[in-house]
Amino acid sequence: MNDNYIIKTTGLEHSHAKGTKTLTNINLNVAKGDIYGFLGPNGAGKTTTLRLLLGLTKIQTGKIEVFGQEFSSNRLAILRKVGSLIENPSLYGHLRAYENLEVYREIYGASKARVTEVLKIVGLEHTGKKKVKSFSLGMKQRLSVALALLPNPELLILDEPANGLDPTGIIELRELVKKLNKEEGMTILMSSHQLAEIEKMVNRIGIISKGEMIFQGSMNELKQLQKKQSKLLIHTSDDQTALQVLKAHEPELMEGVISVSYHNEQEIAKMSRALYEKQLDIYLLHPQQNNLEQLFMDLTTQHA
Template sequence: MNNPVIKTNALSYYYSAQEKTLSEINLQVERGSIYGFLGPNGSGKTTTLSLILGLLDSPDGSIEIFGQHLHSNRIGVLKKIGSLIESPSLYAHLTAKENLNVYRAVYGASKARVEEVLHIVGLGDTGKKTVKKFSLGMKQRLSIALALLPDPELLILDEPSNGLDPAGIIELRELIKRLNREHGMTIVISSHLLGEVEKMVSHVGIILKGKMLFQGTLSDLQSFQRKGARLLINTSDNEKAFELLRDHQPEKAEENVSIAFHDLQQVANITRILTQHALDVYLVCPQKNDLEQLFIDLTSSQS
């Protein structure tokens, strides 16, 4: 990658002498990208992001941000970063604007910047409505507004969709895409929800038990997913279908037949074989890899 905004080299971390939380993480986030950092709870996502933000000390390996070593240029680097790692303290009895004004001096932001970020996150018309009357989605957007006060070049969000309802998740997704598209912001977003992250990111990193299993573009990930995708088939005679599809290395999956799935032409060929042998086809259903299955496949490929 050219001029990555974030580059870690063999980043490792121990919470104790006996407990190695991260093992040689080589993370690269390209400028202008939306980078999805994926992994189940406890996989090391938050620890990695906390190290990148200087919230944890004494890692092994190196961290470069904007081409500078974090620990020798910490203050200058962090001024260019906005982050939401844990929910910030919002004052329930204050309005959105009043909450931002509490933090404005900390970030050296102007009153005009407060108005600007409220507009960016869609809270510009909340007026005198206090935060205790906000929906969870509105509170999350206000938290992101806080992260945007310093007008950052890099935005880091740790599991921002946690607890949101479908409408809140859609609002958040559109906000992230707009920040990237209209404001040129590089964004790192961690999540355990592959299906949601796929709808907004350009690049993906997958971490499991403190180790990076995959890193690349979204199209690279989708190519890997297709390799492990399965096609579920149910017919009037599944035993016969199993024999007819021997060349496709079929497997029995409860009441269905399962085969490796590559493309739509393969689906057409299989359906033709079955109907030509007088079988009624009740179900032909592509099953993409979900995140859990991806972890299994990636772990198997590394063993």
């Protein structure tokens, strides 16, 4: 195993009791120091994958390695170095933030000093006597993250942490995740069904759809794919001739408009010159670049 990988799964597959397959050949690679965004529509298999990584669901087929160790035979040693927020933990509304952490402190074997430390990390050190029931949703989510931080983990796994948060809560979560990664040195794996929520946090992306990985790579690689998906819409005085001129670009004619893929502005200029040289009047020359959210939708829709 590459020493740089904190998580590596090989051929991970899973089926429900009734035989419905939920995961197919999942090869997930999370490197040390990553903020890894695990993306997919609801029901794509994200939570199942994370539960397998934490031993909450039994491995059926495939292999999981965490910290360079085979998970099944080193489960307890591995989990001591992992913090997780998979489903909303039980927070006691009638207690203060500090008191909530005290409830879990001994379970995690954490010191009283660590309770104070994690409250400061998540920005809840000044909540005083305020009861958790009066916290905003964003504050409750940060307290939930604080629970996951009690054992001082090297790896933090968060399942849909931005669910239900308002824009302010999402910004707070984003800054917290970046802080944990940069200042605390944590590798972070977090799932979401919305790319827009986490693209500003992560450096690597894995996209899952219907239980299969359809993309895995850096944010830069995803942006390169975005450029490849960009379309140029063209309409001329003779679109049939234009189709022949643009043949190398694999043009498509739909509803009186030609659509071709392009990679950069130089290609647009080259196509425009080629059409002009054939004495065609150009009525429409409209670059249509996908944003990342649209690309995510396109990838998952095409796979479906």
